Amino acid sequence: MPISRRRFVQSTALASCAALAISPGALLAQGARSRTQALRWLDGSPPPAQDGVTCGAAWPQGALPARTSFAAIAASGDAVPMQSWVTARWPDGTVKWTAHAFPGGSGDPATLTIAPGRPAAPAEPVRAVVRGDAIEISNGPVVWTVGRSGQAIIRSARRGDAEVLRDVGLTASSQSEAEAELGEGTPLTRFDGMIQSAEIEQGGPVRVTIRVSGVHQGAGREWLPFTLRLYFHAGSPAVRIVHSFVFDGDAATDFIRGLGLTGQVPLRGATYDRHVRFAGSNDGIWAEAVRPLTGLRRDPGAAFRQAQVAGQATPPLEQMGDSVRENLQFIPEWGDFTLSQPNADGFTIVKRTKAGHGWIDVDGGERARGLGYVGSPSGGVAFGQGDFWQRCPVRLDIRDAHTDSATFRLWYHAPDAPAMDLRFYHDGLGMESYVDQNRGLDVTYEDYEPGYGSPTGIARTTEFTLWALPATPSAERLAQMAHNLATPARLMPEPAALHAAGLFGDWSPVDRSTPAKAEIEDQNHFLLTFYRDQVEQRRWYGFWSYGDWMHSYDRDRHVWKYDIGGFAWANSELSPDLWLWYSYLRSGDAATFRLAEAMTRHTGEVDCYHLGPWKGLGTRHGVQHWADSSKQPRVSTAAYRRIYYYLTADERTGDLLREALAGDEALTRVDIGRKVGARPGGVIAAGTGATVRSNPRAGEVEMSFGTSWCSLAAAWLTEWERTGDTRWRDRIVAGMTTIAALPKGWFAGGANYDLATGRFTGPGDEVSMSHLNAVFGAVEVNSELLSLLDVPAYRRTWLDYCVAYNASDEEFQAMTGARRRGRNLGQGHSRLTAYAARQLGDAALAQRAWSEFYDADAGLRMDVAGSQRQLHGPAVLRPVDEVANVSTNGASQWGLAAIQNLALIGDQLGTLTPVLPPRR
Template identity: 60%
Template sequence: MDPFNRRDFLRTAALAGAVAPMAAQAAQAAPKAPANVDAEGVRWLDGAPPAAHEGQTFGLPWPRGVQKAKATFAITGAGGEAVPVQTWPLAYWPDGSLKWTGHAIPADAGRAETLKIVAGKPAAPAAAVSVRESADAVEIISGEQSWIIPRKGADIIARASVAGRETVRNVRLVALTQDKPDFDSGPVAETRFEGQIDSLVVEQKGPVRAVVKLEGKHRGAGREWLPFTLRLYVYAGGRSLRIMHSFVFDGDENRDFIRGLGLVGQAPMTDPLYDRHVRFAGEGDGVWGEGIRPLTGLRRDPGKAWRDAQVAGQKTPAIEGMAPTVSKRLDLIPAWGDFTLSQPNSDGFSIRKRTKPGHGWIDAITSGRAAGLGYIGGASGGVAFAMTDFWKRCPTRLDIRGAHTEAAEFTVWLWSPDAPAMDLRFYHDGMGMNDHPAEREGLEITYEDYEKNWGRPLGIARTNEITLWALPTTPSRADFAAMAGRLRETPRLVAAPARLKAAQVFGDWSLVDRSTPTRRALEDQNDGLLSFYMLDVEQHRWYGFWNHGDVMHTYDSDRHVWRYDIGGFAWANSELSPDLWLWLSFVRSGRADVFRLAEAMTRHTGEVDVCHIGPYRGLGTRHGVQHWADSSKQPRVSNAAYRRYYYYLTADERVGDLMHALVDSDESLTRVDIGRKLPGAQPSRPPGVVDMGFGTSWSAFAAAWLTEWERTGDKHWRDRIVAGMDTIAAMKQQWFAGGTDFDLKTGRFLGKGETVSVSHLNAVFGAVEVHSELFQLIDNPRYRDAWLDYCQFYNASDAEFRAKTGAPAKGRNLKEGHSRLTAYAAFHRKDPALAQRAWREYFSGDAGLGVGAIATKRRVDGPAVIEPMEEIPRISTNASSQWGLATIQNLALIGDVLEEARANLPAPGKRGQDLGKDTF
């Protein structure tokens, strides 16, 4: 239903020169940040300071040459008050100046609308966090809190104390497995594994933030597997220890069925049973809380003071004052030792309890979506434990066991033992596809790239966040509800969009601008599409342990569902760069909901969609019914270009690890021939030489090398990029050759590139965005011209393309998305005719989406669907992502001629009017 069709495009092609003066003006200057925005500032993601927080870490960019490599920094609030800060470098410009810095501030600090970061002496926290190292353990001390972390063994945390009282001990990882899936017949053999630490590294020692990295494997029954990485974070002034838990699946999916995966620990219990409390957070401000030995609802009343104290989680008055009708019968009131909150799906949880093992469970309550926060302890202290995104990562569970004994046990289950065992087996039997011709036939009908044994889950990973609080008293219900609220929407400091723009990072983008009718329409549709994907996450329940963070590829308007069960049309797995669309939409707008959608996608696509070990190490898996199941393994999915935004905005170490692991992942191409299903025999190559495409492969590797060069200053990675640039530029057809043989040792392409081979995929997996950043850093005129030629002629007319390359114009598609290449060439070559051509391409609607698509949204209800829903009949993530990226980059590069270009297109007429009053 796009109002601008091909006929409109052809009728307006002759009008390109009408606004040449304006186009030339646009090509001379990039958009600038508004002058009234404090370019030094960071702000709170949700717009206002939180009532409390457990410490903050954020990244901040600096313009080239502004800050020396060893600069120190100070932070001040709106009133000029000093905020304690710890700083470290994240990235450098080629001249050695700081490009990105990481900063940490203490718990509850910096609660002003904006914070200002300047070069200067940092303020120290009132009570610094410190690290004491010994031969056997590391102790993190923050105020009255102490966390002791052994260097080896099963304990992640040996013990934690507050003001000298031990509140947590023996915190470990646990995995439960069985050798068959739940629904197969026959006996099932179950095995329990515990995590064992093999190495410990102290990464930061304070004074604001301490970071400890642990690595190990799960061991049991004479076997070790499921390698894990943990990072433990403690902030000055905080009450908690944050754990980033990552593991890799390295088992046999046909016999290793994970029944449970979690973290278990103990809480010493010394208070009387009636002064011990359990808490679970529900939805909103809801709190479920009870005493281990209840004093309410009894036939005899102990007294209001005792009832009120227990309900509030406070120490009750002396037992001598309690009504004797109760005090002399306390031992006859059941003590409830075991509690479970189970979230089997995204829509409902239940709480059950029992007195002790061997006795029946009692149902307490059922409700919707639990926050994932629990507490066990007494009036003199205890432990709170939580999992972030608890209900979104279902099936999950929180357990408390033995609360009536001297040491209660708590467990945060990342995969609940209540649920069917994790089944990672491939979803079909191959259907007779036993050779490449048959596999290509399958690709023709379901779009699935299938090959036997290539769709295994070996090497996939998942990262989850767990938090422990060592507390001196049972938290009040209000405090507990506030803790849960901060789990749902974690307070976060982020660099303001204007600051990001002023620093000239992340390539070509401009701040949101609705100053003209057409700009407003484009911005409104981009916002509408973003909001629609958020709606569809909820409507179609794109939740679950392995699914959360991804979106689907293509919609099926006949069934009114996304094509979740159709080959390559199911999970998107970063196809055509939705990650980039989300992140660029965030950096230009600062929208909190977009940040969280992009954050979840980054966590998912960098972990679940990538093989971290094994023969495909460092390569990602193409879109499919299961995230790991498509047999096409490619660097275009594992692409560091998709992770850079989150890493630099948040200084997240785990994502930094993922990008670092990609720097030598081109080696995997010695085992993976990406073009293995193409007709004809593949040529043999010498050892160390692989076939590599310029866009989907080399540009993805270049993103990893660029990031490593920026982070470390090691020019080896710069030189590797330059070697590729030089050899592409030396080819006859340059970028139009598409790809050729590549020498892994030298980073040089070996072919002459005499044959034209153009693919519509080459530039849509981060190549445009990576080149925008590379040309800021590397001066290589010949290669720059080669790239600009590709940008200019990819969408050119057939005659122009043949005149440039000497070959027919084949393999071109996605004209609308590639309009941003034309815009890039127009801007950098200062060519007004190209700027006009770019807008005509953009409004052609050739991506299958087009302006006005959001207005086709409609409601579907009744028996056609399982429940009422909204749909856009022609929606696809490919089209949405490429339309969004073209919109953002065209507005940044040639936005000043948008209204003039739009004026030269024919009026949409009734067809356009049908799309709604906001559609021009």
Template identity: 55%
Template sequence: MSLSRRALLQSSLLGGAVLALPTPARAAKTVLATDVHWLDGSPPAWDGGQSWGTPWPRGTLRGTDRLQAHGADGIALPLQSWPLAYWPDGSIKWSGHALPAMIDRAASHVSIGIGRNPAPVHPVRVEEQADAVLVHVGTTSWRLPRTGSAIIAAAERNGQTLLRNVHLLASAQNAASDEESENLSIERYTGRIDALTVEQSGPVRAVVKVAGSHVGNGREWLPFSLRLYFTADSPAVRIVHSFIWDGDADRDFLRGLGIRAQAPMAAPLHDRHVRIATDDGLFSEAVRPLTGLRRDVGEAFRQAQIDGRATPSVDTLPDRLRQLLDSIPAWGDFRLFQGNAQGFTLTKRTRKGRAPIQSLEGDRARGLAYVGTPSGGAAIGMADFWRRHPVQLDIDGAAGDAADLTAWLHAPDAPAMDMRSYRDVLGMTDYARQNDGLDMTYEDYEPGWDQARGIARTNELWLWALPATPDAATLDSYAAQVARPARLQVQPDRIHAAGVFGDWAPRTTSGALSLAIERQNDLLIDHYRDEIDRRHWYGFWNHGDVMHGYDSDRHQWRYDIGGYAWDNSELSTDLWFWYSYLRSGRADIFRMAEAMTRHTGEVDVYHSGPWAGLGTRHGVQHWSDSSKQPRVSNAAYRRIFYYLTGDERVGDLMRVLVHSDRVLQRVDIGRKVADRAPESLPPGGVGAVVKPAGLPEGVIQLSFGTSWGSLVAAWFTEWERTGDRRWRDRILAGMNSIAALPRQWWAGGANFDLASGRFVSGGDHISVSHLNAVFGIVEIMAELLPLVDAPGYRAAWIDYCKWYNAPADQWERRFGEAPRGHNLRQAHSRLTAYAAHALQDPALAARAWSEFQDGELKPGLTTVQAGDGIMEIAGLSTNGAAQWGLAAIQNLALTPPD
């Protein structure tokens, strides 16, 4: 098979960096050479293994078994590869890769090509037994039971147990505080394993998925799933932990949610070491300190304790000193509590039942703690530690036979988690009054539809099983990895050359208008990056989201005003961040987009209950708005992160969305529209069937852009991940049926048959919505249309793009009525640009740039200081910023202005 013309053109963009792949077949294949760079520009002091995704031009790679990696010195590195996605011809579109820990401390990049793939010196090996799975990483064996409460029963090295009994735990109280109840009670729960699955088994890494629930007091709740990642040459297991909140908000007030390990402490009290990472250093102490005493035990003892080494034998001490050692209090418990984004406290006590004393305070702890002895110990770390406050790291019982090491995802020392609605009904007992409220506060409120039950949260942790207390530099490198995880990533030019993610291009480097647009996109991105920190948009449920609208009178984001508060992906903020990263390769944008992907895919979406598969419109609480829609759960907002990283959790989130259209049989998104709304709410309470009257069973009303387009994103992703053409056929059924409707895309929506995936009725009248093309449909169509044969639909889509922003007089002449609903003109300039590019029409291209430049946000925006620490951009809203950025990116790619 000869290399396609498109692939040749793409390879030329890389300066001809093409590797020949000899095959015994009649034709040759070619693979683009790929350099994978450290996101932050240089290798970290420590990394526990790397995984990422690499894109390939269509038709250039047929399998992943012959891919090879090598470092800067040209020496081949062990590489584990697997397919992430396929092109329609069956060739690899995205491949996933894993490298061992600490591959090359000096390498600025890793190169991927074709060649012999060496095995790791110490390969990861999985041994499946009837009651457990054993994962062998070098000389350390991790035992994972299939049932019970221990996620990890033990980690052993050369027959010695380094840690054991790793389990999940939670606690909840029956009221928010003693202000609301005089009889507070606390119930405690432990994780129970229901299923264990080996997803990868080496040789570079093994992945094991564990699922279960928290149980106790005759109750089962808080379902969890977590993945354990074991990597060659790494003493740590990476843990991606997810749980679903399924409590009763009026009686379940979560006090603590965490993961705990035990570390045996078989050493004298003065040889038991505690290390906790602070904001810029290490808190390093011993259970029984030998420094600062009135009677000096000698430099050899003091220095060994500071270094984490075994002290000399106490028999070398003078008799008087040796006899007095037991008079030194032993500090068995240590606690680091980060209650907010600005401060932590570290305390210690001798034991439970004794008063704690304050050790130190600081700003933003990095989130790592170690306890152990010169013959072994354990460390635990939690990513985004201070950003996810309130959080806590505990070491308990270090003066006993074993120490408990706990990472609290929600700190028990914090106020209990309150998941109740923030507001009262305020008379909004029917749709008419709810619409009035929407008109005032922009909040689509409905009693009972503001529940958090069914949302989720994911956290990333590391757990080390160590043969000895590490030195300070090593532990500091672990803490740096926890606080800012190192990543290998493919560069923007190479991603673009593969022809993935639709219409975008790397940053423009010439042309006055183009450069002005680039500067303004940077200004807007930087403003949101800085506002996250200035406004402290952090916390257990909040981290990763941004605010929606700004109140210039208060010089404050409208955090307390209905639908103007948290953004919840409104108008594709996620995509703006991701495409800005793709074009620039900037690490700060990647991390903003990653945090947003983690948040919006978990917190803003329901994973169980009556709205499972739908997300919540923007609001004061992330779940408080009653509009539950697929435009928020949208796979289009997750897929870029998934393919760049191969993250399995996000892959799960997208996969479950392929059937999310079914829930729309119970939830009519347009139930409050004025000409359809009944006088009162339907009987049956929350979860009762709410759908338009008159539609047959299995037929729902569906908008094209906000709903069908979001579903198409899930079906498209599943098709390319699996090659299963059922999902392509479902997409084509919808496309062809839209093309057959009387008004095609101008209908805005129609009646959709769930069984066939076709629009079967309606579509007779023009109904233009300014929201139909601003929730990812533009990006998905740009990716999808070149891959499917749908000429009728393609023509309908181009027609919609060409005419949406058409001048009013031209529109009226064509359609016989005045245009209505044509808002967001600047945002829709990219539709005009798409039509201009597709039709090769210079006049349309000029019109697109006129629409873009005459819109709400004009080039030349500036940031001004409006007070102490307050920075503002006049007229800014997140809607406007995100859509301006996406329009700028697509217009520059399709119709470069200069």
């Protein structure tokens, strides 16, 4: 049914009360207020043992007062030790999100329930105190000392009187030329991490968190700033380390060769009682001794052989067979060991007796789990890195195990790999002017500009774990540790509980109750599985790249367009991050969570700038993650990070959310629309999401409503929730109020924005539509904002936009006074129509939304799975699956539309029978 402007305005006014009645807050006020929260293990059952878990929990508005304390109870009724803190509050001050830390250990219950109450204390609390120039952490039998200055981040770990670990620090090396241009003997420069500050963020009793920051120093230079957090959980001999560094060098002269975490392990006793271990693929453990007693020509005795293989103390030496005991000095001592994973498909192990002697090939496999150990029956250290083979090239080293002090090194970029070459990948191809750059954009979709393809300011986060152990663990225990390293144990709220709390806008748990719903659910599952498999089949791995996906597919070459401008790495284009997170929220699926986690770790670090002129902005999609010249808040938006932060309470992600607060100020350094007018007719460069030029005054910037303002509002909303600081709420309201006051409201696309006040100043008197304005989190952010803030005028202008975007030409002109243009992605925008239908109680709009969703000409068909085929033989490098018409843009927007339409107007779906057009 056509929607006249008059009818729309009347419907908006009459439905305002109804809209409030269906908002999340109102729904919860009608009786869904829960005061308990059930937690489940992400992978379905508790691990045999774990080293401490932290998770988030969500609470409906009004359910819990601000100062609530929490207790955890197992299904048996037993109290479980827990440490809790609030991570977000509702506008009324009641608790919205909490974080909960649990001790390490074994025998965890299958489920836990959190409720208001007095928390149980751990049997041996973990505590942190400052002692002069160090921080001391006491955790059961282990006492850790963390430095507040100098190179040693962990100065020591002691068990009683015995020191088992010391001098843990960071190391890096670089060279001044790229590998292809090197001559023999080109020198490397070494840099060591130097602490600038260290502070206790949490002091126990279940979890202690220490934050350390510093830089790498060497050759009279300071660079590669880092921050890391050390996490100690009661009941665990481990420390988990979340380490982030920023590349602040020059890509033309700074070629990183090695990045590592290194430490010393004091060793005591005979070398035949010293053990070396590496975890291989699956549950495999490679286990040997520094001086082997097996395989000798003469037998030392079964008790000696069996003890050494098991990693246990051998019997007294006098019980050893004379022929071996009297000739021990002739059995080589193997002091140096290396496990190297240069790529995602294979690792090797080598060893040698000591420096200056040849390496011996030992063994190899496909994908190592990233765990090593060196020690003896009187103590040792296990060390490991998460996402080990996925972040190749990586390496584990053990050196000098035959001496009184072994060295271990976790190389998160291996020093024997080719130097890290971050230079821009082409010479500019003559694109000096904006006109030529727009011509290049037309052919390769790359928005190139000299000097903008710089990696200076990008970052990477890596997770390490160190265990200070009383003795060499059994092979079975090491396999458990390696499994937990590769697949960390996690507790999570149930999807139903998250939904009942009214969080993150419009979504609902997976529902296959009708054939039409089941068909949509099946296709969403198919697409998620397809992308999970593409990560593996296309080898989307590597130090900088793991976590990202490709943008578009080349059907002729049967590859993703890895080398074609803006069609290569997606860099969050059209919100695959949100598609993954909303898919996880509604399903609780572990594989989806880990896809989303890897993407969040990548896009928040590598695709964004953390220092320099583009700090606070991210980079549009391209052949290199930093290559495109379009630097925008739409990539650095907090909308892509906040779900992970609240589910996990990850402090590093919390840092990134705060970095995004100043994204509007970054626009004073980058004019997003600078190329507008550089082609005939002043057409906006496709894909930039820029707005019409409007000559801002001093203290103002041009800002689009969706790709910029909504992206920034996600950070302001999160900071308001986290801190209760109403300045951020007021900044959001200022933007909402002044957008609504513009003559064309949301239809203006953007306007001049005053940085001091957060207000839009105009002109906003022309319709300027961009298909990108609503597809970088704007739909999701607006749904949340309108459930939390009462700004009726903004609500009306947003609903105007939602109704009109996919309306007919006549309806659009009647509502806006302008001709319809600048609109595509109709399928993805069906969720705007659905939102308006729900808010206005309009069944005709709901039917229109489903028609838009099923329109294959505007997006994906409903039989995507039927077009999948496997390619093999000489046409491809390896067997791969291909769905030629799927792009990351299309899949992400289809997935988000499916999820939100089901939540908003799923009850209207049964009346519509989709008709699929014939395949072209």
